Amino acid sequence: xxxxxxxxxxxxxxxxxxxxxxxxxxxxxxxxxxxxxxxxxxxxxxxxxxxxxxxxxxxxxxxxxxxxxxxxxxxxxxxxxxxxxxxxxxxxxxxxxxxxxxxxxxxxxxxxxxxxxxxxxxxxxxxxxxxxxx
Amino acid sequence: xxxxxxxxxxxxxxxxxxxxxxxxxxxxxxxxxxxxxxxxxxxxxxxxxxxxxxxxxxxxxxxxxxxxxxxxxxxxxxxxxxxxxxxxxxxxxxxxxxxxxxxxxxxxxxxxxxxxxxxxxxxxxxxxxxxxxxxxxxxxxxxxxxxxxxxxxxxxxxxxxxxxxxxxxxxxxxxxxxxxxxxxxxxxxxxxxxxxxxxxxxxxxxxxxxxxxxxxxxxxxxxxxxxxxxxxxxxxxxxxxxxxxxxxxxxxxxxxxxxxxxxxxxxxxxxxxxxxxxxxx
Numbered sequence: 001x002x003x004x005x006x007x008x009x010x011x012x013x014x015x016x017x018x019x020x021x022x023x024x025x026x027x028x029x030x031x032x033x034x035x036x037x038x039x040x041x042x043x044x045x046x047x048x049x050x051x052x053x054x055x056x057x058x059x060x061x062x063x064x065x066x067x068x069x070x071x072x073x074x075x076x077x078x079x080x081x082x083x084x085x086x087x088x089x090x091x092x093x094x095x096x097x098x099x100x101x102x103x104x105x106x107x108x109x110x111x112x113x114x115x116x117x118x119x120x121x122x123x124x125x126x127x128x129x130x131x132x133x134x
Numbered sequence: 135x136x137x138x139x140x141x142x143x144x145x146x147x148x149x150x151x152x153x154x155x156x157x158x159x160x161x162x163x164x165x166x167x168x169x170x171x172x173x174x175x176x177x178x179x180x181x182x183x184x185x186x187x188x189x190x191x192x193x194x195x196x197x198x199x200x201x202x203x204x205x206x207x208x209x210x211x212x213x214x215x216x217x218x219x220x221x222x223x224x225x226x227x228x229x230x231x232x233x234x235x236x237x238x239x240x241x242x243x244x245x246x247x248x249x250x251x252x253x254x255x256x257x258x259x260x261x262x263x264x265x266x267x268x269x270x271x272x273x274x275x276x277x278x279x280x281x282x283x284x285x286x287x288x289x290x291x292x293x294x295x296x297x298x299x300x301x302x303x304x305x306x307x308x309x310x311x312x313x314x315x316x317x318x319x320x321x322x323x324x325x326x327x328x329x330x331x332x333x334x335x336x337x338x339x340x341x342x343x344x345x346x347x348x349x350x351x352x353x354x355x356x357x358x359x360x361x362x363x364x365x366x367x368x369x370x371x372x373x374x375x376x377x378x379x380x381x382x383x384x385x386x387x388x389x390x391x392x393x394x395x396x397x398x399x400x401x402x403x404x405x406x407x408x409x410x411x412x413x414x415x
Binding site (some may be wrong): 015030038041042044045048049052054061062063064067078081082084085086088089090091092093095096099106108110111114115117118120122126128129130132133 | 135136139185189191192193205207210211212213215217218219220222225273274341344346347348349350351352353354355356357358360362363365366367369370373
């Protein structure tokens with residue numbers, strides 16, 4: 001009987017430190033995501049200033065990934081800037097993905113499921129944006 | 135062109151600092167600044183704003199994660215409700231009259247100001263260390279954090295989970311519809327209803343804002359609402375500002391932060407409602 005409270009404390013400390021590790025990993029990956037998207041945005045902005053144009057007529061906007069990729073190959077400032085924005089939008093998604101992996105490593109199955117549901121909702125929203133153009 | 139880029143960059147730094155200190159995502163400031171200050175159509179202002187929210191969230195959480203103030207489980211669990219709400223909100227934007235958007239926005243700013251006044255009158259931190267909410271225990275939502283201001287470890291227990299979840303769904307709709315982070319609603323759900331202390335509430339809200347905004351951002355991304363010449367310099371400024379602001383936030387007493395911001399919110403709220411009716415001062 002006496003051992004129980006001690007064991008509980010040890011367990012709690014363990015889960016506390018592993019949680020800290022999870023958050024540290026997520027912080028690091030997220031930082032890289034932000035840096036990469038910032039670099040792409042800076043390149044796009046720089047091209048936009050140099051070329052003094054988007055590379056597209058006024059009022060144009062990309063309706064699909066393939067339009068953006070074509071624009072990037074043609075070095076259009078608009079497309080590179082949009083890629084940077086898209087990378088930035090992906091950083092929170094990346095955070096969700098890494099959280100799933102971290103919860104999995106901690107054997108926290110309940111939160112693997114909960115976080116996966118969040119990811120599925122996000123993927124669903126991407127699909128809506130891509131196919132509906134509302 | 136260079137001028138307007140520099141202005142947006144500067145607005146971004148300012149919004150990033152302010153937004154991360156207040157835990158409000160920056161969307162609340164961006165849309166009034168762009169519509170009232172620069173005369174931009176509210177559709178494009180909302181598009182820029184949703185990107186700004188993600189930039190604030192991603193920029194600021196790097197600092198929070200290291201300080202372990204955040205509660206990741208609470209964030210992910212509640213995120214189910216907010217992200218569904220955000221999709222509903224973003225879909226509604228297309229069918230709603232812009233006047234309605236302006237008025238909603240103005241009321242939201244009033245509400246946030248009133249909420250901050252209410253907070254100022256209330257007690258500092260009420261930790262709920264004795265609650266034994268079954269749902270919170272099963273979902274492992276209870277946590278602890280180190281408070282730099284109080285210089286001690288604070289344990290807290292979470293309660294009223296279903297109510298919190300309901301408010302979060304509403305916060306998600308507001309976020310998708312108006313391009314805001316809905317930080318004020320999220321903080322209310324967590325600290326007023328679920329009894330989480332203010333600092334973990336606002337850190338957790340900051341993380342959640344990014345994920346919520348991502349759910350509606352792709353809908354905006356492919357419908358032409360996002361103007362890169364505005365969103366890109368602003369996002370870059372915000373990333374810098376948010377990193378600075380979230381460090382300042384750790385050592386700043388929450389009371390002072392609110393006093394600074396209340397008059398600004400009420401003023402902007404009034405302006406937005408007037409703009410909705412076509413009046414400008």
